[in-house]
Amino acid sequence: MTERLGPRDITRAASMLRDGKLVAFPTETVYGLGGDATSDQAVAAIFAAKGRPRFNPLIIHLADAEASAALVTFDDRAKRLARTFWPGPLTLVLPRRPDCPVSLLASAGLDSLALRVPAHPVARALLHTAAVPIAAPSANRSGRLSPTDAAHVVADLDGRIAAVLDGGPCPIGIESTVLDLTGARPRLLRPGGVPAEQLEAMLGPIAAPEPDVAPRGPGMLRSHYAPALPVRLHATTVAAKEALLAFGAEVPAGAAAILNLSPAGDLAEAAAHLFSYLRALDRPDLCAIAVMPVPERGLGRAINDRLRRAAADRLPRHD
Ligand code: TXA
Ligand code: MG
Numbered sequence: 001m002t003e004r005l006g007p008r009d010i011t012r013a014a015s016m017l018r019d020g021k022l023v024a025f026p027t028e029t030v031y032g033l034g035g036d037a038t039s040d041q042a043v044a045a046i047f048a049a050k051g052r053p054r055f056n057p058l059i060i061h062l063a064d065a066e067a068s069a070a071l072v073t074f075d076d077r078a079k080r081l082a083r084t085f086w087p088g089p090l091t092l093v094l095p096r097r098p099d100c101p102v103s104l105l106a107s108a109g110l111d112s113l114a115l116r117v118p119a120h121p122v123a124r125a126l127l128h129t130a131a132v133p134i135a136a137p138s139a140n141r142s143g144r145l146s147p148t149d150a151a152h153v154v155a156d157l158d159g160r161i162a163a164v165l166d167g168g169p170c171p172i173g174i175e176s177t178v179l180d181l182t183g184a185r186p187r188l189l190r191p192g193g194v195p196a197e198q199l200e201a202m203l204g205p206i207a208a209p210e211p212d213v214a215p216r217g218p219g220m221l222r223s224h225y226a227p228a229l230p231v232r233l234h235a236t237t238v239a240a241k242e243a244l245l246a247f248g249a250e251v252p253a254g255a256a257a258i259l260n261l262s263p264a265g266d267l268a269e270a271a272a273h274l275f276s277y278l279r280a281l282d283r284p285d286l287c288a289i290a291v292m293p294v295p296e297r298g299l300g301r302a303i304n305d306r307l308r309r310a311a312a313d314r315l316p317r318h319d
Pocket of ligand 2: 137138146
């Protein structure tokens with residue numbers, strides 16, 4: 001049985017993590033499936049609970065930026081980014097130190113490590129109390145939509161993990177931006193909660209993601225974040241038996257079901273609703289989810305990235 005915990009149970013959740021158990025917890029982006037990153041058994045259990053391919057590495061979550069010094073080589077670019085964007089929805093991929101205590105399984109054989117300091121108060125309290133680096137992929141079964149509230153976690157992982165710590169809905173609702181700093185030029189591996197424009201303002205030009213290239217961005221494989229129904233993008237009209245995921249004030253009529261990401265056209269509001277609305281519209285009595293266009297700027301880039309993956313060919317599934 002998966003125990004249901006609340007923000008008052010931080011000490012219990014932290015000691016479960018220290019005992020090598022798996023605990024899902026809220027972050028400002030999505031819920032994470034946490035395990036002690038220094039334990040091979042705990043990290044292996046994360047892959048097993050998700051059904052995640054072992055070649056897809058995990059993000060390591062830390063209570064503060066100082067904790068990263070023992071794990072990776074932190075260059076000047078990383079220091080500047082951490083000062084501005086940590087705690088927050090930015091993941092930095094950096095060279096692993098030779099004496100890094102994190103399980104090699106978590107980096108899936110790469111000589112780099114992905115690190116993030118989340119901003120959510122429950123995540124911060126948990127990481128601070130556990131006082132070990134916590135490996136945490138999104139707390140969904142591999143290939144499914146990321147969970148933005150505790151009920152989504154339970155729907156995917158009940159009985160497969162020790163506990164879920166309920167901290168309410170995730171305020172940002174879309175995963176962290178993943179930035180690779182192992183090369184001379186920073187490379188965006190996944191658009192996310194920190195818009196790339198903000199990173200470029202600090203770093204100058206950032207190389208684009210290399211689509212479908214393993215192992216640098218194995219989690220970026222095309223089919224990902226997928227609902228069961230087919231997803232139709234750039235919809236300006238809607239067919240009978242289609243659900244409509246709308247955006248903005250002008251919405252076509254005739255949908256069998258409709259949810260509007262943001263009637264006001266606000267991208268932060270749209271990101272916060274994206275995964276829960278896709279889950280809600282993923283109904284067996286409908287034949288497809290039609291999605292209205294979302295502007296390709298700011299958080300819209302991350303939203304469109306997830307929507308393109310949700311619409312991509314379904315096999316094989318990853319993450
Ligand atoms: O917002 C988030 O990032 C959430 C919360 C829980 O922190 N976590 C999350 O984890 O989205 P996950 O495992 O679903 O996605 C992590 C992504 C994957 O695409 C993975 O391939 C990439 O980060 N990644 C992890 N380590 C890497 C590494 N060493 N090199 C390149 N990519 C890496
Ligand atoms: Mg994920």
